[in-house]
Amino acid sequence: MDEEDLQLRARWFRQARFGMFVTWGLHAQLGRAEWVMNNEKIPVPEYEQLARTWKPRVGAARRWARLARQAGMRYIVLITKHHDGFCLFDSRLTEYNAARCAPRRDLVAEFVEACQAEGLRVGLYYSIMDWHHPDGVRCKHDEAARERFVQYTHGQVRELCTNYGKIDILWFDIPWPLTAEEGRIADLQAMIRGLQPQILINDRSGLGGDFTTPELYGTQSLSSHAAGIWEACMPFNDVSWGYAPIDRNYKSAWFVVDMLRQCAEGGGNFLLNIGPAPDGSVPRPCVKTLRAVGRWLDRYGASIYEATDPWEHCGLVTGGFTRKGSSVYFHCNRWPGREIAIGGMVNRVLEARIVGGRTLALAQRGSRLLLRGLPRRPPSSISTVIELRVEGTPRQVRGLGYVLPEGDPWA
Numbered sequence: 001m002d003e004e005d006l007q008l009r010a011r012w013f014r015q016a017r018f019g020m021f022v023t024w025g026l027h028a029q030l031g032r033a034e035w036v037m038n039n040e041k042i043p044v045p046e047y048e049q050l051a052r053t054w055k056p057r058v059g060a061a062r063r064w065a066r067l068a069r070q071a072g073m074r075y076i077v078l079i080t081k082h083h084d085g086f087c088l089f090d091s092r093l094t095e096y097n098a099a100r101c102a103p104r105r106d107l108v109a110e111f112v113e114a115c116q117a118e119g120l121r122v123g124l125y126y127s128i129m130d131w132h133h134p135d136g137v138r139c140k141h142d143e144a145a146r147e148r149f150v151q152y153t154h155g156q157v158r159e160l161c162t163n164y165g166k167i168d169i170l171w172f173d174i175p176w177p178l179t180a181e182e183g184r185i186a187d188l189q190a191m192i193r194g195l196q197p198q199i200l201i202n203d204r205s206g207l208g209g210d211f212t213t214p215e216l217y218g219t220q221s222l223s224s225h226a227a228g229i230w231e232a233c234m235p236f237n238d239v240s241w242g243y244a245p246i247d248r249n250y251k252s253a254w255f256v257v258d259m260l261r262q263c264a265e266g267g268g269n270f271l272l273n274i275g276p277a278p279d280g281s282v283p284r285p286c287v288k289t290l291r292a293v294g295r296w297l298d299r300y301g302a303s304i305y306e307a308t309d310p311w312e313h314c315g316l317v318t319g320g321f322t323r324k325g326s327s328v329y330f331h332c333n334r335w336p337g338r339e340i341a342i343g344g345m346v347n348r349v350l351e352a353r354i355v356g357g358r359t360l361a362l363a364q365r366g367s368r369l370l371l372r373g374l375p376r377r378p379p380s381s382i383s384t385v386i387e388l389r390v391e392g393t394p395r396q397v398r399g400l401g402y403v404l405p406e407g408d409p410w411a
Helices: 003-009 011-016 044-048 060-070 107-117 143-162 185-195 253-265 284-300 302-306
Strands: 018-022 075-081 121-127 169-173 231-234 269-274 319-324 327-332 339-343 349-354 361-365 368-372 384-390
Touching: 003 011, 011 121, 011 269, 018 060, 018 121, 060 075, 060 107, 060 284, 075 107, 075 169, 107 121, 121 143, 143 169, 143 185, 231 253, 253 269, 253 284, 253 302, 253 319, 253 327, 284 302, 302 319, 327 339, 349 361
Parallel strands: 018 075, 018 269, 075 121, 121 169, 231 269
Antiparallel strands: 319 327, 327 384, 339 368, 349 384, 361 368
8 A cells, every 4th residue: 555545545535524423332321421331340241231222213324414414524433333342233243233132223234324325425433342252351361262352353344344335434443452463453454455445444453544533622733633644533522422411511513613623724634423312313412513513614614625735824812724725714713803913924915805705904014914894793603714815825923033024023
């Protein structure tokens, strides 16, 4: 696999920018997130009883896919097996799956069909760590157990890569307790690429992959992830990926759009998680926020999907930036009133306009740009995008020690 091949396979991914993560499974019935079996030390026989009572509604995956499309998302990653070992797909290698237990349906097949119906790319998550499999821990010190567990893991991944048509992403998680060599991950990846030549594989199998997946829990600079192909993932509430109605601090549309902008600024994607209820319904705060984000992207999407060119710049308390060619998009998410000042602009600004709205009066003295005649109230309560068309390659510099070519000392 060479760099040119990777860039071709990842072209759609880099253009997508926004995706949905879906964490769903037996744990949803307990409502205390996806690590509940481990965190509360629930014995395997007791936890297994949940497989007899789980009865998700038909059509849940179609509702997720429709919501994702309305939100401006372009792909979805579904957890097919989390650490608790329960499979949402029909596996010949274990009876502990949705087709053989209470749901009596292949939930992954339903998911893939739903994504295809809504024109979304398909991602499948698979946890290598397994708390249910009898060899899941024993394999660390028992060679016979290790061979059985490796065969089981490789066999299930083969099922995912052969039973559902074209898969766009395989999203691994937590290879514990095996090293990449012990788990024969190189062989596993080779098998995947042979079955799905266009697939993208993430970096969590223990061997690296096509793209990296930092987990982020607050707004922060993403510049450290700007190299290569990457995707920031985040839960919708504070700490829970799976259903946890007691974790009520859901992300706002303002927050989601700001994270989208930060990811686009660094050339990365934003994968936002939902944790559906046991019946598959999405918590109402998530639905409300995602629809609001979708409406915002309908208006300002060009400043996210297309504006990902890197440039030298500084953030402001009033907002942040993305860029495409000689256009700089200023995302103003803290509205200052009738006038906005942007410092450090090295380039001559030719025009400033609110995207989808009025052209603004501008005054530029050296590196200080004033935008005047703004409406008293922001056109968008989430973030108003102002396009600045400049001469040359955009550049913004901060610091009193910098002197512009025309002699202005106020950079």
